[in-house]
Amino acid sequence: MTTICAPTTAPGRSAISVVRVSGPEVGRILSDRSIVLAERRATLVAWKARDARVLDQALAVRFQAPRSYTGEDVLELSLHGNPLLVREVLEDLHADGIRLALPGEFTRRAVEAGRIPLSRAESVGALIHAETSQSLEAARRVLAGGLEERLEPLRKTLVDLSARLELEVDFAEEDAVPGGQELLPWVEDGLLELDRLLAAQERIRSRGHAPRVVLVGSPNAGKSSLANALLGEDRLLVSAIAGTTRDWIEIPLPTPRGTVVLVDTAGLGDATDELDHLAQERTHRILKAADLRLVVVEAGREIKAAERHLAEGGASLLVRTKTDLHPRWEAPQGQWPVHVADRNALAALCERLSELLDSSQLAPDEIALVGERQRQEACRAQRELESCRGAIAQGRPEIAAWHARQARCALEELLGEITPDEVLGAVFSSFCIGK
Ligand SMILES: Nc1nc2c(ncn2[C@@H]2O[C@H](COP(=O)(O)OP(=O)(O)OP(=O)(O)O)[C@@H](O)[C@H]2O)c(=O)[nH]1
Ligand SMILES: [Mg+2]
Incomplete structure (x- = not known):
């Protein structure tokens, strides 16, 4: 060496x-x-x-x-x-x-x-690169040995499952009814456990970065003004001229539960020139990366089909601005009325945004897988267990036993008990020098 x-x-x-x-x-x-x-x-x-x-x-x-x-x-x-x-x-x-x-x-x-x-080594990389307190906590739990502890009972179950299924094969001829059915709950429990680990990872991963809240709407709807009001400072350029904002702009917004990123965008509408066209193209691009869309529409005005479309698909809130200019207007159910000086409405909106951070919280004893390699091995174990379940249902214990063994191998590879050389190469190439 x-x-x-x-x-x-x-x-x-x-x-x-x-x-x-x-x-x-x-x-x-x-x-x-x-x-x-x-x-x-x-x-x-x-x-x-x-x-x-x-x-x-x-x-x-x-x-x-x-x-x-x-x-x-x-x-x-x-x-x-x-x-x-x-x-x-x-x-x-x-x-x-x-x-x-x-x-x-x-x-x-x-x-x-x-x-x-290997599973713990991967969490070292994840710990260094974690960008949210949830992904940091997830990596910390795996580094402390939480994953091995969590998967050990499942590994034991799979060992017992293969052994029992092999017994069924040996006694198959004496038995009139094909056996192994009583083992189905073991398989179901295993599938459920893998599901939980994968779901926790997915939740953390989708929040591996601070949630992006994109403000979108027609020109002059009050998007930049709303962003300034939420931030409590005159950060973005605001004017009565439609088309003030051109590039999208990201600004961190501290909330009681952590930081979300506000993204102000150029207004969407009929593009009148090349510049408008380019600016709106950028808005469409950043919308794809939104964790939440704030669809901004001035109060009292009819909602356009395009705005309704934006407010309906996926995670979004319909925010009705400039309510001070429309004192008699009442917001329909489910819409968020606000104006730049309405502290209560701004605080409620900020609270709603901070809920984005909450949904990714880990339960006290929850473990999430770390990294793509672990996810793939867990999915492989899941596929093998599904095949095992199918074979048991068809009364084919010899095939079921084989799949149970493969599921156990996937689990052992997930934990890094068996690790081919090229896997090590792939894992560590994403680390930094010195780690
Ligand atoms: N009275 C009142 N005026 C507002 C409010 N919010 C925005 N405005 C005014 O509406 C106009 C447009 O505001 P902007 O924040 O620039 O609107 P925008 O949606 O960012 O517009 P673009 O960047 O052009 O797409 C400005 O003159 C603001 O002062 C509000 O709550 N009350
Ligand atoms: Mg603007």
Whole structure:
């Protein structure tokens, strides 16, 4: 195994930058520099280049194999956080025969050394890239071993299921009625469990980013004014001239339950020139990425077919603006009347937007799968269990037993107990360098 090194902190200036070295040459690198480190104890050292120049005063920690992140000898150097300094240290190590780690290579070594199963390693990547507190929590639970704990009973059930089905095969000739029917509830329970894990992942994934709330409507409907009123600041350009907003603009809106992203757009209507046409095209494009559409229509006016269409399909709210100009008008059921100075209506709308964040909350003991690979293995286990159910119903225990075994294999691969090399390559290529 070669020895590898990489910065483990983000590039740029900071108080501290950490460089990690892992592999059998760690001891040699230290003794070449006459540094003696007690294991797992932070020690201030003068970190020297190979030509004995002092590069930095660094805090060094040594982890001895196998009690380290990678399972190998590891050295972590906390340097002053200047990218030039970090580069000098890495170049010097490189000249010493230590190569730069590939993305995710430290974690890959941890998996190969049996320090952590693949399913947990994947959650390390998910933890670093999580953009919402829900996806962060989901990754944290898998990293803490929640997935193995959760799937162990199912794995045991599948082992027992195959064994029982094989017994049915052995005794089939003595039995007049084809057996295995009493095992159907086991299969159903397994399917239900996989369903739950997949559904939780889907919920978290669809909220892997802050929810996007797109304001859409005719020119001059009051979209930008409504966005400003919700934000409580004069952020967007507003005017009585139709067609004020051209590009779509994203602005984070803090709500009591977290942040949603408001997206103001160019008004939709009869395009009068090339610019109008281009601006409206952008609005249509961003609408596809909306988690919620706020269809903005001035109060008191007839709703156009296009607006009704936007308000009916999928997640949307019909908001009626400028109610101060139409004091006698009453909003029909299900529509949201508001004007820019109506604090109560604005607060109620903001509360409604924050519900978008709530729907993705994890229940206290809920576990969600992490990443595409885990999802695919869970789907494979599901397909095998469905085939198993079909075979039992047809009185074919030998075929059912085979599918039950395949379902168990999928589950073990999901957990990373069996992992082909190319799977490891695919998983870790999406990691960052230094992880
Ligand atoms: N009285 C009153 N006027 C409003 C209200 N909301 C918006 N307006 C006015 O309506 C006009 C259009 O407002 P905008 O917010 O620019 O409308 P828009 O939908 O963003 O328009 P485009 O960007 O052109 O598509 C401006 O003159 C605003 O001052 C409101 O609640 N009450
Ligand atoms: Mg506007």
